[in-house]
Amino acid sequence: MARIVILTGAGISAESGIRTFRASDGLWEEHRIEDVATPEGFARNPALVHRFYNERRAAAAAAEPNAAHRALARLEAAGAHQVLIVTQNVDDLHERAGSQNLIHMHGTLNRALCAACGHRWPAPSEMCKTQSCPACGKPATRPDIVWFGEMPYRMEEIWTALRAADLFVSIGTSGNVYPAAGFVADAMHAGVPTLELNLEPSQGTRMFDAARHGPATQVVPAWVD
Ligand code: BJW
Secondary structure: OEEEEEEEOHHHHHOOOOOOOOOOOOHHHHOOHHHHOOHHHHHHOHHHHHHHHHHHHHHHHHOOOOHHHHHHHHHHHHOOEEEEEEEOOOOOHHHHHOOOOEEEOOEEEEEEEEOOOOOEEEOOOOOOOOOOOOOOOOOOEEEEEOOOOOOOOOHHHHHHHHHOOOEEEEEOOOOOOOOHHHHHHHHHHOOOOEEEEEOOOOOOHHHOOEEEEOOHHHHHHHHHO
16 A cells, blocks of 8 residues: 655646736735744734634635645545645645545634643634633734744654655645745655656656646546546
8 A cells, every 4th residue: 555645735726716926916915924924923913814714714614625726635535545644735725625634734714723721622703812711811813824933743753654655745835934945855855756747847746756746636637547
C-alpha cells in the first residue's frame, strides 16, 4: 500500500469560486497582508480582520467541493493507498467532499481561537473580538488561522509522514509560503518521488520529478483515475 502525501493550496478551490491569494484578482488585492494576516495587524485593527474572515467564512460556506476535491476523496476511499492530505486552505471543501485523513496546517475558518487561553470552539458565522471565550470568559476571540510569523499546525506529524511517503503530490499552490513551499525539497532530500499538479509552473516547479499543468478539475481526476 503506497503512502501518498498530498499538499493542497488555494488553486484546488479556485474552480469552486474561492479566490486564490496571488492571482491578479487575488484576495490580497484589497488588503495589505500585514493588515489582515499577521498577529500585529489583528492587534491594530481586530474589527477589520474579523470582517475579512467573516466574509471569507460566508464565501466558503456558499461554495461546493469540485471534481478535484472529490477525486482526492475517491482516492482515499478506494483504500488501495494510504492517503494524507495536508491543506493550506482554511475552507472545508476537502472534508465536505469526503476526505478524512486531513490536516489543516494553516487552521480553519470554522473554528474560533481564544488568544488568551488557547481554547478552540466552532466559529459563529459572525465573529468579533469582544465575544468572550466559553472557557476562560476573556474577550479575546480570534479566527483559528495561522498568520505570518506563527507556527503552522502539526508540523512534526507532517514532516514524519513526508519523509516516510512513497509519493509527494503538490496541487494548486504557488510555492511562495513556507514551510509548505519547502516540502518538495524535504521530499527530494528523503528520496521521495514528487509530482506537481498546478494551473501553471509554481515557484519550485523545477524541483519536482514530474509536473502536469492545467485546471485542477481536469488534472487531478485525470491523475487519480
Ligand atoms: C490553480 C487554479 C486551478 C489557480 N487549478 N491550480 C523569508 C524566507 C522564507 C520564509 C520566510 C521569509 N520571511 C518570512 C518567512 C516565513 C513566512 C513566509 O513563508 N513568508 C513568505 C511570504 C516568504 N511563513 C510563515 O510565517 C509561516 N510560519 C512560519 O514560517 O513559522 C515558522 C516556522 C519555522 C520553522 C518551521 C516551521 C515554521 C506561516 C504562514 C502562514 C500563511 N498564512 C496564509 C494566510 C492565512 C490563511 C488564510 O487566511 O487563508 O495562508 S498566507 C496565504 O498563502 C494562505 C495560503 O494558505 C498560503 C499559500 O497560498 P497558496 O495556497 O499557494 O495560494 P496562491 O494564491 O499563492 O497560489 C495559488 C496557485 O494555484 C497558483 O500557483 C495558481 O497558478 C494555481 N491555480 N487556479 C489549479 N483552477
